[in-house]
Each structure stands twice: as structure tokens, then as C-alpha cells.
Amino acid sequence: MSGSTQPTTPVVTDAGGDDAAKVPDTRDSRWGDAFQRVVSGGWAVSLGAVVLAVLAGSIMIAFTDEGVQEASQYFFARPGDTLAAIGQAVGGAYAALFRGAVYDFRADDFATGIRPLTQSLTYATPLIAAGLGVALAFRAGMFNIGGLGQMLAAAAGAGWVGFAFDLPAGVHLVVALVVGILAGALWAGIAGVLKATTGAHEVIVTIMLNYVAFYLLSYLLATPGLLQAPGSANPKSPPMKDTAVLPDLLGARYALHLGFLLALVAVVVVWWLLNRSSAGFAFRAIGENPHAARVAGIHVPRTTVLAMVTSGALIGLAGATQVLGLITTGFGSDIDAGIGFDAITVALLGGSNPVGVLFASLLFGAFKAGGSAMQASQRIPIEIVLVVQSLIVLFIAAPPLVRAVFRLPQPDRKRPAPRRTSKKTQDTTTAVER
Incomplete structure (x- = not known):
């Protein structure tokens, strides 16, 4: 019969012949359920809270940096200077944070x-x-x-x-x-x-x-x-x-x-x-x-x-x-x-x-x-780190805000479980679709 046909869901046939029930392939749904649990769980909210707090800290670093303040005075004439100053201030601050917390790549030896x-x-x-x-x-x-x-x-x-x-x-x-x-x-x-x-x-x-x-x-x-x-x-x-x-x-x-x-x-x-x-x-x-x-x-x-x-x-x-x-x-x-x-x-x-x-x-x-280290090398106020920690608490206490910003699904939303359908039901459904 000519014409377009509707795509059908892949099925897995149980042993037992044509009369055996056929079950839709649940591999995709299992991966989807796993992904759903990851992005809707508390881990995603905690990570999102850290990211938002770090972004807020970046804004504060940019506003308190003297180079950014000086370049912003002629922002409309040369906006690139202001953006470069912001990148240098924020990047330098977090690079100093990394050197003081994880590994000092300026050191002479490991x-x-x-x-x-x-x-x-x-x-x-x-x-x-x-x-x-x-x-x-x-x-x-x-x-x-x-x-x-x-x-x-x-x-x-x-x-x-x-x-x-x-x-x-x-x-x-x-x-x-x-x-x-x-x-x-x-x-x-x-x-x-x-x-x-x-x-x-x-x-x-x-x-x-x-x-x-x-x-x-x-x-x-x-x-x-x-x-x-x-x-x-x-x-x-x-x-x-x-x-x-x-x-x-x-x-x-x-x-x-x-x-x-x-x-x-x-x-x-x-x-x-x-x-x-x-x-x-x-x-x-x-x-x-x-x-x-x-x-x-x-x-x-x-x-x-x-x-x-x-x-x-x-x-x-x-x-x-x-x-x-x-x-x-x-x-x-x-x-x-x-x-x-x-x-x-x-x-x-x-x-x-x-x-x-x-x-x-x-x-x-x-x-x-x-x-x-960030304060000593970049003259960043140490209070900014404390503000970042406080913002983490604030965002942790407001999960709906974090979910809204990152479009995370609610934890109670679940994918529907696949239903077992018999061969007779699938043949009837295919005939109706045609």
C-alpha cells in the first residue's frame, strides 16, 4: 500500500512463537530514566548552586578591580578594553585561586x-x-x-x-x-x-x-x-x-x-x-x-x-x-x-x-x-570568597531558583514505564494507523 507509514517502536519478541507477547525495547527509556535521575537529583542542584555562586563572584571581582573601573570610563568609545580588563581580572583571580589551592605551576619543582x-x-x-x-x-x-x-x-x-x-x-x-x-x-x-x-x-x-x-x-x-x-x-x-x-x-x-x-x-x-x-x-x-x-x-x-x-x-x-x-x-x-x-x-x-x-x-x-593566594597576588578582597560560600548556601536553600536557571526537571517527574502489548493488539494498532 503506497503512502507514508508511521514509524513503529522497536520490539523484542519473547521466546514462544507468534502468540508470545512482544515488549517494546526499553534500552532508550532506561538511559532516559538514568539521565532524568541525574539532572533532577540533588547533585545537579548542588553543582548548579556552585556555578551560580562562582558567576556571582566573577561579577564582584570585575566591579572591584581597578583596571576594570578605569577602562569602563570610556566603555562606549572602546568597549573592547573593558571586556579585556574584565577577562584579565576574573581569569587572573581564579588562576591565583587554582595556584593557591591545587597546584602552583610557577613553582620550580613538583x-x-x-x-x-x-x-x-x-x-x-x-x-x-x-x-x-x-x-x-x-x-x-x-x-x-x-x-x-x-x-x-x-x-x-x-x-x-x-x-x-x-x-x-x-x-x-x-x-x-x-x-x-x-x-x-x-x-x-x-x-x-x-x-x-x-x-x-x-x-x-x-x-x-x-x-x-x-x-x-x-x-x-x-x-x-x-x-x-x-x-x-x-x-x-x-x-x-x-x-x-x-x-x-x-x-x-x-x-x-x-x-x-x-x-x-x-x-x-x-x-x-x-x-x-x-x-x-x-x-x-x-x-x-x-x-x-x-x-x-x-x-x-x-x-x-x-x-x-x-x-x-x-x-x-x-x-x-x-x-x-x-x-x-x-x-x-x-x-x-x-x-x-x-x-x-x-x-x-x-x-x-x-x-x-x-x-x-x-x-x-x-x-x-x-x-x-588570590588576595596576595591579585589584591582581591578575601571577603569575596566568603560571599561565594554564602551564595552557595543561598542557592542550595532555593532549589526552584537553580532548577529554573538551568532548566532542570523536577525530581517527581518520571518517564512513563513501557507497557507490554500482545501481538494481536499491535496488529490492530498498525491496521488503524494505515
Whole structure:
């Protein structure tokens, strides 16, 4: 029969002759479903948030650059000069960021050039552990905003053991780490117990505990005979003893220490805990719906306390590595270095997923290491890096905006599943089309 015919969907015939059912080829639909899941998931939103934040940072770099300001005065006469100045300012800034965070291609040898990468990994080490703690609390339906207090409690415990005791090498370090982890767990456990027994909101409790920990540590550091260094008038502890210092991974030339490997182990442990253990299932259950979890037989108050204690233990690991990574100096009340709150950003950017937290921490460690190089070589205000980090949080908190900018599909939109059709139905459909 002449004329155009409608294209038909490729089919796969099951064994069994002409009477067997024919199923449409689902290979294309499977690839489409996989692509749909990738672009509609949280990973795409996080990546889009980073891209938008970097673009916003580029605009700020261009507006604050003196060369761009000078060339823009005669923009309508010679617009090419302004565009060239913008490219030079933005390109130079991010090139300096790369040199300070990943690899310094101006260095004389590879050993010197790779030093920025080790510095980024060092900055990322406490962020990984603290971000895991905040992410675990998120998965359990709680907002642990007390990273500052838990890190300070861990720093006080680990630091006290680190300089006040004489223990054998190896044992001293392990004891100091354990005491720091337990101190962070205990400090977070206070909020967990109050929430489980009285219903107190963990956000309010952990914020108040931040102030308690800060002023308590300040008092201990300013009081002779407690944490203050003997003979010193400054609120600072004595240096850690050599047996309690985290050993270097790549030698004394680099700042990277054993804490980085401990943070990587924590990523694996938290992944297993959340995805392969009964305790992790209980955490996720109360995070999704505590009432349904209670009906399913989960002891919600006990699980709430356990989740907060585990979260505090991970943040305590971050505080302990901060203190025990110091080689020649003691620590003060500023040992947190903003990590307690940066961990919230890392957990959000990583989607409360251990692997995502790892990559988000590496990104923020690179920002911190490269920001100083960018400021020194290009005279870019260091505050721009902080603005970029804040914008990442802003865009992460507004997924519809990111999806609208990059035209990402909504996560609940799914491709229809292929239907099984019999040979008789396909013959009837073909006859109608003709």
C-alpha cells in the first residue's frame, strides 16, 4: 500500500512463537530514566548552586578591580578594553585561586608545586568530620547547629590530655583522640537528652550550649593551673607534647597529617552506618516520620539521643584533629576557626550524603587555601570568597531558583514505564494507523 507509514517502536519478541507477547525495547527509556535521575537529583542542584555562586563572584571581582573601573570610563568609545580588563581580572583571580589551592605551576619543582593541594586537604580535614556530624543529624531529622560548642569541648578535652599527661607514643595520641571524641559526644548528648525527655528544640539548646562552651573554655584558658600555659598572661594553652601530635603523612615539609586519613575513615563508617546498619535505618526512620517510626517499634527518644551523641562524636573528631594537628603552639578559644558553622554549609551542599560531604569539604578547603593566594597576588578582597560560600548556601536553600536557571526537571517527574502489548493488539494498532 503506497503512502507514508508511521514509524513503529522497536520490539523484542519473547521466546514462544507468534502468540508470545512482544515488549517494546526499553534500552532508550532506561538511559532516559538514568539521565532524568541525574539532572533532577540533588547533585545537579548542588553543582548548579556552585556555578551560580562562582558567576556571582566573577561579577564582584570585575566591579572591584581597578583596571576594570578605569577602562569602563570610556566603555562606549572602546568597549573592547573593558571586556579585556574584565577577562584579565576574573581569569587572573581564579588562576591565583587554582595556584593557591591545587597546584602552583610557577613553582620550580613538583614537590613545591603540589604544596597548595596538601594545604587544601589540611583545611578540609576538620570540615569533613564536622560536616559528617551535621549531615547525620540532618538525616535523623535534627538541626545540630552546635558544632562550635562541640568542637570547643572536644578541643578542651583532647588538648588537656595532649599537654598534661606523659604517656607512651601511640597510646598518648589515641587517648587524646578518644577523650576529644567523647567530649564532643557528651556536649551534643545534652541537647539530645533535653529533646528526647522534654521536647526542647535542638536548635535553641545547641545555640545556648555554644555560648556556654565558648565562655567556659575562655575561663579555663585564662586561669592558671587549668588550661592556661604556665607563666603566660595570654589565654592560651601549652603546646601539645610530641607523643600526642598527629604525625605528618608526607613529611615535615607539608602540613597534611594523619587526621585526613581519620576523616576518610569517618566517611566510610558514616556511609555504612546510614545505609547498612539497623541504627542508621532507625536514624533515617525518625528523620522521615517519627510517628511512623514509633509505630514500627523504634524507640524514638533513645534513637534521638543516640543520633545526637553520634553527631557530636564526629564533630568532636574535628575538634580533636584541630588541636592535635598543632606542632609547636597551643590553642586558644578561636580554635574552632568557623568550622562549626561551615560544617552546616558543607552538609547542605553535600546533600547530607557522606560522599557529598567529602567533596563539599574539599571544595571549601580549596576556597580557604586559595583565597589567601588570590588576595596576595591579585589584591582581591578575601571577603569575596566568603560571599561565594554564602551564595552557595543561598542557592542550595532555593532549589526552584537553580532548577529554573538551568532548566532542570523536577525530581517527581518520571518517564512513563513501557507497557507490554500482545501481538494481536499491535496488529490492530498498525491496521488503524494505515
